[in-house]
Amino acid sequence: MTQPNDALNAAPDRGRPLRAANAAWIGSALEYYDFFIYGTSAALVFGVVFFPSSDPLLGTLLAIATYGVGYLARPVGALVLGHFGDRFGRKRILLATVLMMGASTFLVGCLPGYAQIGAVAPVLLVFLRLLQGFSAGAEQSGANSISLENAAPNHRAFVTSFTLVGTQAGQILATAVFIPIATLPKDDLYSWGWRIPFWLSAVVVLIAYFIRRGITETPVFETAATTGTLTRAPLKVLFADHWHAVIRVICAALIAAPSTVFTVYALSYAVNQKHLDATTMLVVGVLANVAALVSIPLWARLSDRIGRKPVFIGGSIGIAITMLAYLWAISIGNYPLIFVFGILMFGIVYTATSAVWPAFYGEMFPTSVRLSGTAFGTQIGFAISGFVPTIAAAVAGNSDYAWLIVAGIIAVVVLINIVAVATGRETYRTPMAELGLTKQERALQQVGRRA
Structure with missing residues (x-):
């Protein structure tokens, strides 16, 4: 007779992991197209369109702050x-998040600017940004959970890494x-040009929705539902029995700060303070992300062989060094x-952490609270990270040593991350049925096996 734990430990069929990884990849790619297009616009356009001011630095600072506001809703x-x-x-959840993100992003492209409706314009912008953040709060964790729970035991990091490949x-x-x-004349850019990327999201989000309609629930979740091991109050169980893991994920997730600094602050610093060519800086971002498409699966495979912690910690140390150089x-x-x-920083070194955390965080929680645990832990960490560009811009200002100050902020963030990861359990060889269990739950499981 097949026991529930046998079903949990059984390797899934070959088709399900592939479908889950594909849905995670394409959905994450299209969802984060929406999220990142906002970051680019905040750095280059929104300061003029929504926050006109006699002080360009103040307008840019307010625009970047709206990027961070989205992280509050996460x-x-x-x-x-x-x-x-x-x-x-x-x-x-995966269907809901992609539709919410698509609607809010499209509507951002429809907003009139400050010149048309005054202070109502930035208020509406912040509201839609909050809706973006709300949907993103469970997007990656949902995709990671469905990938992790469909993966073969020795390929969990590799399969879940496709979510982050999609993000890149x-x-x-x-x-x-x-x-x-960005090459349009300023008048065209600030009037209609910046809206086009937001309107295009309507097409790509619909594609993601129809792809995700074709996936099925994971064997692990289906087994938990059948055997009655799901809880009616996941959050109560999460904070009562797994709060240590939540705190660990929050601290480890601060490693997202280098990404937000690279995407928003560094771009704004280069264009608005150092007067470097915006198009050239955008090309740097594209090439770095192309490199990430290759490096993420490779780092993930390595972590499936040698463990999550060595790859994660090594990447974190490398980030502090290469961000300083960048x-x-x-x-x-x-x-x-x-x-x-x-x-080097964003396309190769940073991706060592990106490749590992989707599996590493998910492996800290049992099935009954995996999505809520990883979602809440990561989003608190991401929320803090989302404001790092704003903090960096405010602290560094127009100082000649702004680059060094910001690099120092990143070094502190990296140190916190390293401590969190180093003191956690190594989980790459832990069976699916035993992931995230408390000592009491593991003891009960062993009793059940003997019986």
């Missing part, structure tokens, strides 16, 4: 959508679309060095 979305994902299934693809698409837009290259306006260090 933990709320993580709690609400994470609860439903652990209660009723991963698929429903979304950023490539967002940046590539904005490159010709910002220095921008400060001196050396384009060849900007390309070299930008691609």
